[in-house]
Amino acid sequence: xxxxxxxxxxxxxxxxxxxxxxxxxxxxxxxxxxxxxxxxxxxxxxxxxxxxxxxxxxxxxxxxxxxxxxxxxxxxxxxxxxxxxxxxxxxxxxxxxxxxxxxxxxxxxxxxxxxxxxxxxxxxxxxxxxxxxxxxxxxxxxxxxxxxxxxxxxxxxxxxxxxxxxxxxxxxxxxxxxxxxxxxxxxxxxxxxxxxxxxxxxxxxxxxxxxxxxxxxxxxxxxxxxxxxxxxxxxxxxxxxxxxxxxxxxxxxxxxxxxxxxxxxxxxxxxxxxxxxxxxxxxxxxxxxxxxxxxxxxxxxxxxxxxxxxxxx
Amino acid sequence: xxxxxxxxxxxxxxxxxxxxxxxxxxxxxxxxxxxxxxxxxxxxxxxxxxxxxxxxxxxxxxxxxxxxxxxxxxxxxxxxxxxxxxxxxxxxxxxxxxxxxxxxxxxxxxxxxxxxxxxxxxxxxxxxxxxxxxxxxxxxxxxxxxxxxxxxxxxxxxxxxxxxxxxxxxxxxxxxxxxxxxxxxxxxxxxxxxxxxxxxxxxxxxxxxxxxxxxxxxxxxxxxxxxxxxxxxxxxxxxxxxxxxxxxxxxxxxxxxxxxxxxxxxxxxxxxxxxxxxxxxxxxxxxxxxxxxxxxxxxxxxxxxxxxxxxxxxxxxxxxxxxxxxxxxxxxxxxxxxxxxxxxxxxxxxxxxxxxxxxxxxxxxxxxxxxxxxxxxxxxxxxxxxxxxxxxxxxxxxxxxxxxxxxxxxxxxxxxxxxxxxxxxxxxxxxxxxxxxxxxxxxxxxxxxxxxxxxxxxxxxxxxxxxxxxxxxxxxxxxxxxxxxxxxxxxxxxxxxxxxxxxxxxxxxxxxxxxxxxxxxxxxxxxxxxxxxxxxxxxxxxxxxxxxxxxxxxxxxxxxxxxxxxxxxxxxxxxxxxxxxxxxxxxx
Numbered sequence: 001x002x003x004x005x006x007x008x009x010x011x012x013x014x015x016x017x018x019x020x021x022x023x024x025x026x027x028x029x030x031x032x033x034x035x036x037x038x039x040x041x042x043x044x045x046x047x048x049x050x051x052x053x054x055x056x057x058x059x060x061x062x063x064x065x066x067x068x069x070x071x072x073x074x075x076x077x078x079x080x081x082x083x084x085x086x087x088x089x090x091x092x093x094x095x096x097x098x099x100x101x102x103x104x105x106x107x108x109x110x111x112x113x114x115x116x117x118x119x120x121x122x123x124x125x126x127x128x129x130x131x132x133x134x135x136x137x138x139x140x141x142x143x144x145x146x147x148x149x150x151x152x153x154x155x156x157x158x159x160x161x162x163x164x165x166x167x168x169x170x171x172x173x174x175x176x177x178x179x180x181x182x183x184x185x186x187x188x189x190x191x192x193x194x195x196x197x198x199x200x201x202x203x204x205x206x207x208x209x210x211x212x213x214x215x216x217x218x219x220x221x222x223x224x225x226x227x228x229x230x231x232x233x234x235x236x237x238x239x240x241x242x243x244x245x246x247x248x249x250x251x252x253x254x255x256x257x258x259x260x261x262x263x264x265x266x267x268x269x270x271x272x273x274x275x276x277x278x279x280x281x282x283x284x285x286x287x288x289x290x291x292x293x294x295x296x297x298x299x300x301x302x303x304x305x306x307x308x309x310x311x312x313x
Numbered sequence: 314x315x316x317x318x319x320x321x322x323x324x325x326x327x328x329x330x331x332x333x334x335x336x337x338x339x340x341x342x343x344x345x346x347x348x349x350x351x352x353x354x355x356x357x358x359x360x361x362x363x364x365x366x367x368x369x370x371x372x373x374x375x376x377x378x379x380x381x382x383x384x385x386x387x388x389x390x391x392x393x394x395x396x397x398x399x400x401x402x403x404x405x406x407x408x409x410x411x412x413x414x415x416x417x418x419x420x421x422x423x424x425x426x427x428x429x430x431x432x433x434x435x436x437x438x439x440x441x442x443x444x445x446x447x448x449x450x451x452x453x454x455x456x457x458x459x460x461x462x463x464x465x466x467x468x469x470x471x472x473x474x475x476x477x478x479x480x481x482x483x484x485x486x487x488x489x490x491x492x493x494x495x496x497x498x499x500x501x502x503x504x505x506x507x508x509x510x511x512x513x514x515x516x517x518x519x520x521x522x523x524x525x526x527x528x529x530x531x532x533x534x535x536x537x538x539x540x541x542x543x544x545x546x547x548x549x550x551x552x553x554x555x556x557x558x559x560x561x562x563x564x565x566x567x568x569x570x571x572x573x574x575x576x577x578x579x580x581x582x583x584x585x586x587x588x589x590x591x592x593x594x595x596x597x598x599x600x601x602x603x604x605x606x607x608x609x610x611x612x613x614x615x616x617x618x619x620x621x622x623x624x625x626x627x628x629x630x631x632x633x634x635x636x637x638x639x640x641x642x643x644x645x646x647x648x649x650x651x652x653x654x655x656x657x658x659x660x661x662x663x664x665x666x667x668x669x670x671x672x673x674x675x676x677x678x679x680x681x682x683x684x685x686x687x688x689x690x691x692x693x694x695x696x697x698x699x700x701x702x703x704x705x706x707x708x709x710x711x712x713x714x715x716x717x718x719x720x721x722x723x724x725x726x727x728x729x730x731x732x733x734x735x736x737x738x739x740x741x742x743x744x745x746x747x748x749x750x751x752x753x754x755x756x757x758x759x760x761x762x763x764x765x766x767x768x769x770x771x772x773x774x775x776x777x778x779x780x781x782x783x784x785x786x787x788x789x790x791x792x793x794x795x796x797x798x799x800x801x802x803x804x805x806x807x808x809x810x811x812x813x814x815x816x817x818x819x820x821x822x823x824x825x826x827x828x829x830x831x832x833x834x835x836x837x838x839x840x841x842x843x844x845x846x847x848x849x850x851x852x853x854x855x856x857x858x859x860x861x862x863x864x865x866x867x868x869x870x871x872x873x874x875x876x877x878x879x880x881x882x883x884x885x886x887x888x889x890x891x892x893x894x895x896x897x898x899x900x901x
Contacts, residue, residue, distance in 0.1 A: 178401035179444045182412050190394030218400050260482035279441035
């Protein structure tokens, strides 16, 4: 791990059986003395999303997964395997194996390629429903399944940690909202709140539903009847939020995305207006993926938010 | 605000006039926390008496902050938040976050503030960790307007290597959080101005007047500032929490440390005092606890049955770097041994705490410090070695000796190297020496804790038996390695040492500045990583004999011929004798 800069090595065509040898040959071309196997991430996708998945995994910078296995599921029964060492910052590398085949073929090919005795993340990077033997095999060995849980209708399960990228990427909005109510005076107004509006960027409103589920559940609401969802333009990318408004008798709390990474907070109670600004960092897909892999956020809160959000669909 | 202030009473800021007069806006009584001289003497006497017998002090109950009454005229239904607790925090990953607060940095134009504190606070703020209402009030003796201070702070952030990658627009926003006050620290006026800043923050953001006072000043100003804050009622927690962060050195010997503690406690409750030792903010130091107490395999080996000795090294390759004034006064024992190394020692040797919380951990650290065999004057020669570097060569460059450094007195007896052997009188560690060494102008910058295990009881293979070593690298190349013997490939049963290495950079994450972690903890009110009064006291007790032998009575024929090691070497020869036969210092 000494080279200050390096270029990606490969891809080199190989087979499942020879994949490790091919990777070792690539490693021998580097100045790397030690390798740390921090985990496997298996990204399952289809050709039309392959580029996005590759970009996202490159942005992950090898954090928490020293081996990336990309399974492209809409190939033929002829299995194609390519190995590469993807260069990272500070002279480090991540192993990447890209497999292109049918889902049936992938099932037999991916499992032997997993580095043993480490953490396995499975990322469903496709918009088709998760099903089939491949998925079942992978969820058996997965410590974490990362997917768009509302679209794909995967309920949170107990035998693996389900992580939702939309939920993960709205973490900074949850933190920002919490900061507004860190003041005990502000927290005391929460029982008065009875309406909620969530504004989202682009066309993807599912993260907004999960976010609303989080707020509603925290406030003890049984459903999202009093929640309104509105598309908005705030310069943030599709899948991000633009703001939130909590309203009640004599109280009003608004967070609105502002310039850069900030949101303007306007809070009104006791006929007084309090205006502040909070940081709401944008989170790219790679950052969101890194976040869930870093510290899986499986929790009852997500499950309860998911149930409330799912009931609205 | 850009109007000149300082000696004159601050003019109200824009918007102030529209607000109702706050308590802070009216003239203050000089002292809100009335303490009689006799009461003070009694408290100090009790405290010092208990310190002498080494009893950990239970912090007295903090004055309960009076809850702000709900001002609403409306009826409030019960439900989440009705009790003033933030329901959104309960299920979040970081379950605690700082309440709205003002951080007041005394000595804000100093080197530490410029290079470390401001970048650390900026990083926290940029990451969204400092809440919706956060301000920094810089305080100094230098006359400056708010605008000049803002320029100063932004320039510091742009220049410091510690500053995180700056997001577009961040500096401009951060600039708005900065304010400045100036004045003489011995007079009341500057504290009055600080109080007005807290009033202004309250009016701007609502909430309570929480404040973290960070004393980034020379030690001689700790007491005057603490007293000044007390006189003006700024330590009083009725309008919000108040905490004080004090940089090292905390005292210059046991007596002065106790006096300083007593003076601080005239104003502050122990629960409000955060003595900072930035080593404890380092990820790898915290990882020492994680590895010890988060794994089952190490703890059974962590005792006199398996451990031969422990080596703790903090080597610096730098010389004085223009700090001769400070260093001539402090020397290596006060600069490194009494604080940083003693903390690393305590974390390595302590028992498992009942919980990962401030009191449980600090109780255990204190216990092990108490168990260290005392080093009175008569034992110093036996257990401690000092050194001072002479001219030498580092990285192919000739470097001057300590006495040739600018500002160092001719014939200075100040030690730049110390190695000490600590013995612990408890069941776990009886007979296991802990060797601590630190010095300047050593070959490289490296901090490491090495647990050296005993040899296997019987050698059945050819060749000698080597010891296993579990090493925690604190800096650089942060990580953990385990050295053990393995068969070499070949027809013979020949063993050789191999190393199994975990590197922290495998996580791929950049390590945070220790200051950012500690500042965030202080804002949250988590004192786990801050040495408590009794810890500091015991650490001073351990080094008192050494200081007496080397500083107070240097002319008693004990002073070695300084310099006694060349720059770029691993210290004086005597250190090899200290570690004893059959052992050697690790070659790092």
